[in-house]
Amino acid sequence: MNSELRQAEHLTFNETRLLRRHGRAAVAIMAMHTLLCLLYYRMGQFSIDLELGAILLSGVWLSMLGYVLLLASGVTLRFHDPSLSLPLIIFCVGVFTVSGYYVDEFRLSVVTLFFAILLLVSFQLSGKVMVGVAMLSSAAYAGMLWLAMDDRGVQLSLSVEALQWLVFTMISISFAITGGSINRLKMDLAEKNRELGKGLERVREMAIRDDLTGLFNRRHLLEILERQKALADRKRVPFSVCYVDLDHFKQINDRFGHEWGDRVLRRFSQVVLSDMRDGDYFGRLGGEEFLLILPQSGEQGALQVAERLRKRWSEEAFGQEGGPSTVSLSVGVAAFRDKESTEDVLNRADRGLYKAKSSGRNQSRVA
Known part of the structure; x- marks a missing residue:
């Protein structure tokens, strides 16, 4: 394409x-x-x-x-x-x-x-x-x-x-x-x-953007990951990823309706974009799952970004608008390792997300 x-x-x-x-x-x-x-x-x-x-x-x-x-x-x-x-x-x-x-x-x-x-x-x-x-x-x-x-x-x-x-x-x-x-x-x-x-x-915008949030879609995120991997392999430029998931999102859809679910997704996208540094990439993998790609960042730096994002999002409330009072999120963090594939680094970030979910949610964990 x-x-x-x-x-x-x-x-x-x-x-x-x-x-x-x-x-x-x-x-x-x-x-x-x-x-x-x-x-x-x-x-x-x-x-x-x-x-x-x-x-x-x-x-x-x-x-x-x-x-x-x-x-x-x-x-x-x-x-x-x-x-x-x-x-x-x-x-x-x-x-x-x-x-x-x-x-x-x-x-x-x-x-x-x-x-x-x-x-x-x-x-x-x-x-x-x-x-x-x-x-x-x-x-x-x-x-x-x-x-x-x-x-x-x-x-x-x-x-x-x-x-x-x-x-x-x-x-x-x-x-x-x-x-x-x-x-x-x-x-x-x-x-x-x-x-x-x-x-x-x-x-081109339609090909790389998510319809609901306007963020990069899954396919374009994977293309960005491949470019970052090529830079890391060729020039030793580090990067990390944050696998982000909104907690108990299905309950929002069941209790408040899919319209409220869409509103939460759009609001979350706006919050993240407003707090991102230049050069970072953020997109929607699908459903309530998102991916943050952080060039020039190691594991600890990515963990700090994830925690800052989690705390910033916790300040958002929807109760006065007739929606859920607050929506927490969990984050899995992984830094790219030499010679591994993009699928490997995503799998490790997903394991970090699983650890955050199984440990009570509303936290950031490294795989």
């Missing part, structure tokens, strides 16, 4: 996992764009001074490194958009525009990878924002053409460049519209995953 829950939890929406993938994808796209620009420079088609090109390239990759480190740090998880998709796409608009400015004949091929970035951020940005980004990129493309013609004296074929600009704009808007739909689907999926996560948590 636990392994199945862990597998299902792995499939639920995980923001951190998606952010890492988002960052890797952005780096991969920028790396392909950089390689394309270097290829064109090698072919003599990238008209830029070597020193200026090195400065611009360094600035691009220092920015990308900072972006990836920011995502990896987890700081952005507090932001409305943890992926920082809007700053990323605006940065990429600038990078691709500058690249297109320095390439003439192959300008459109240089900016083509912009659509890959546009698709990537569509998983995070709404449809309206995506359309705004598409219009911004279209305006940047037009401005880049005007600067190339005005600043560098590039001879442009207006009809060809206008057609390329129109194709770029139409594709950008198409990606924006499609991206908006992708984002809506992603948001729906995220909501379904959150609901699934909550459902898994409820299922």
Whole structure:
């Protein structure tokens, strides 16, 4: 059951996992764009001074490194958009525009990878924002053409460049519209995953909790015991158990009714939980029997805990509410011994409980 829950939890929406993938994808796209620009420079088609090109390239990759480190740090998880998709796409608009400015004949091929970035951020940005980004990129493309013609004296074929600009704009808007739909689907999926996560948590609680008291149930207590035994065997970490039983509980049910029996069980559970130290475990084995698991405790320490619990419970009275005046309890204590099984330590605690019962009840005994 636990392994199945862990597998299902792995499939639920995980923001951190998606952010890492988002960052890797952005780096991969920028790396392909950089390689394309270097290829064109090698072919003599990238008209830029070597020193200026090195400065611009360094600035691009220092920015990308900072972006990836920011995502990896987890700081952005507090932001409305943890992926920082809007700053990323605006940065990429600038990078691709500058690249297109320095390439003439192959300008459109240089900016083509912009659509890959546009698709990537569509998983995070709404449809309206995506359309705004598409219009911004279209305006940047037009401005880049005007600067190339005005600043560098590039001879442009207006009809060809206008057609390329129109194709770029139409594709950008198409990606924006499609991206908006992708984002809506992603948001729906995220909501379904959150609901699934909550459902898994409820299922897990149902699997390990007792219905009446809300305490750990028998199966989960036995799992905890196995973990404590593994720690004791591997790292010599001691632990003890207290086998607790409410005295004459059947008489409460017979005389006052099962409703009163349930009330006593719930009250007892609350009393124990309110007085427990952090790191201890308490649950219901069944009926009026309970188990207290005490990590880092030896036999004498567990006996002191049992006595403190017994005295604290003796202060609880129900007579004024129409129930039994008081309800005593008996406790059997056992400390884990080297190489024994969990069943062995439980049996010894049960023998201690039998000694407490046979000696008059309302006491704690070691097996």
